[in-house]
Amino acid sequence: MMVEKDSCMYCGCCASVCPFNAVIVTDYDVQVTDACTDCKTCVKACPMGAIQ
Amino acid sequence: MHRLQDLRQSLPHGGDPVRECDILVVGAGPAGSMAAFTAAPHCDVVVLEKRAHIGVPKQCAEGTSEGLFEKLNIPLNPTWISRKIEFARLISPSRITVDLKDERVKQLKFGYVLERKKFDKGLAELAARKGAEFHLRTQYQGLKREDNHVVVKARQFNEDLTFKAKIVIAADGLMSRVAKDLGIDSTTNLRHLESCCQYEMTGIDRESCIELYFGNEIAPKGYAWIFPKEGDVANVGIGILPTRAEYPAKYYLDKFVNWLGLSGEIVEVNAGGVPVSGPLDQTYDDNLLIAGDAAHMANPISGGGIHTAMLSGKYAGDTARKAVETQSLDKKTLSEYETLWKADFGRELDMSLKGRFILEEFTDEDFDATAQWMNEKGVGQLGAVDLVKFALKRHPTFAVKFASFLTS
The missing domain is CATH 3.30.9.10 (D-Amino Acid Oxidase, subunit A, domain 2)
Known part of the structure; x- marks a missing residue:
């Protein structure tokens, strides 16, 4: 998954729904780890439409 | 933060200090600060907060009920x-x-x-004045159980810190990792x-x-x-x-x-x-209590979660304190927490979840008809029986669901 950081609010919706715990959201950063399977659950969860 | 600094200076060769405490709270939102406020007068409590500013950015419409503060005996x-x-x-x-x-x-x-920026910070200040130690800009990184304790790794600015606690209270919000790392799947569907x-x-x-x-x-x-x-x-x-x-x-x-x-x-x-799933099936385990959004305690219809966060935080703080005092940190002892919050607002969450599923089936025509009917009837006069009668007229299948919701 690709997070478009310019649109990201670091709210954590993506991390909360990820079935693989592959998204880590800190105060000012978001990282997608190798555990990501490209299942796209986070794409739907994002209120900003910031994940492709 | 000074207490950790003191500890570091006291080590002979600047080794890796471990801050031991009774209760470690992860997250300084309303749940975490209430837990700290409740337990801190009696135990050694440390709070980790990943953000540099408590209460910022808000993720909330900020509404809450009037009786909450009286009930919690918190000066508003x-x-x-x-x-x-x-x-x-x-x-x-x-x-x-x-x-x-x-x-x-x-x-x-x-x-x-x-005003959540002031409210969240104000609650943290109350907890701090009771003796809780706060660590801001401190990102939780991971944990393991060790000798009936939990060892927690965190990163504060550019430094790695280690804490060792008897009980961890997971108040780390929707994207809670603490509960997951202790084996409770808190992923939101x-x-x-x-x-x-x-x-x-x-x-x-x-x-x-x-x-x-x-x-x-x-x-x-x-x-x-x-x-x-x-x-x-x-x-x-x-x-x-x-x-x-x-x-x-x-x-x-x-x-x-x-x-x-x-x-x-x-x-x-x-x-x-x-x-809006309703609460997790289990909100405690050995050395662990889960409170607020981390335990999915928001009301499934309104989305309101300040009241349940504060109440669960208080119950978690009380339960953890008692467990520390009696040195029994097992899940059987800590299950009292779940009994306490369920007796308080368990039914509210259960009912609201059922209500949410019914509302999800509403068409726009249903919303209009309901509004019109509420006005005709007079909102103050509506009882459960009226709602069922109305629903029966509207759609029979919907009415069956509605009746089961109201009589549950």
Whole structure:
């Protein structure tokens, strides 16, 4: 998954729904780890439409 | 933070210090700070908060009920309140409005729109004055159980820290990792996430009423809101269920703002998620208690979670303190926490979840008809039997669901 950081609010919706715990959201950063399977659950969860 | 510094200086060769404590709280929101406030007078309590500013950015419409602070015996600081709310207004898709304001409805006590930046920080200050030690800009990294304790790794600015606690209270919000790392799956199913976006806007002159807008075009399987704050400022937001919506929440919010013709300026943008699944099946384990959003304790219909966060935080703090005092940190002892919160608001969450599933089946025509009927009947006069009668007329299948909801 690709997070478009310019649109990201670091709210954590993506991390909360990820079935693989592959998204880590800190105060000012978001990282997608190798555990990501490209299942796209986070794409739907994002209120900003910031994940492709 | 000084206590850790003292510890570091006391080590002969600057080794890796471990801060031992009774209770480690992860997250300084209303749940975490209430837990710390409750336990700190009796135990050694440490709070980790990943952000540099407590209460910022807000992920909340800021509304909460009036009786909450009396119930918790927390002095309500007037600066925490942005606006006292007198009544609620429901708006159907065809803009039929229902004002919930007559005498009987008023007993609901609508409460306040808070200023979360001040409120969250104020609660943390109360906990700090009781003796809780706060670590800000400290990101939780991971943990392991060791000798009936939990060893927690965290990163504060550019430094790695280690804590060793008898009990960990997971108050780390929707994206809780603490509970997961101790073996409780707290992942939010996408089917149970309200994805939310909100603007704080100027130029909104409203009575002291919260407005809730329903409709499948406006906010698919959620609602849009206007919560007035001080002066002409208001939180204008929307929550949608992503599995039942075509676009992200921000799309619907922009459309809503245009639809209402709100012409003020946006002075703050917020985003966040609300877990509307109802609470986790298990909110405790050996050395662990889970509180607030981390335990999915938001009300599944309203999305409101300040009251359940504060109450669960208080119960978690009480239970943890007793467990530390009796040196019994096992899940059997800690299960008392779940008994306490369930006795308080377990039924509210169960009922609301059932109600949410019914509301999710509402068409726009159902919302309009319900609004019209509520006005004809007089909102103060509505009882459960009236609602079932109405529902029976409206659709029989819906009525069966509704009846099971009301009689559960």
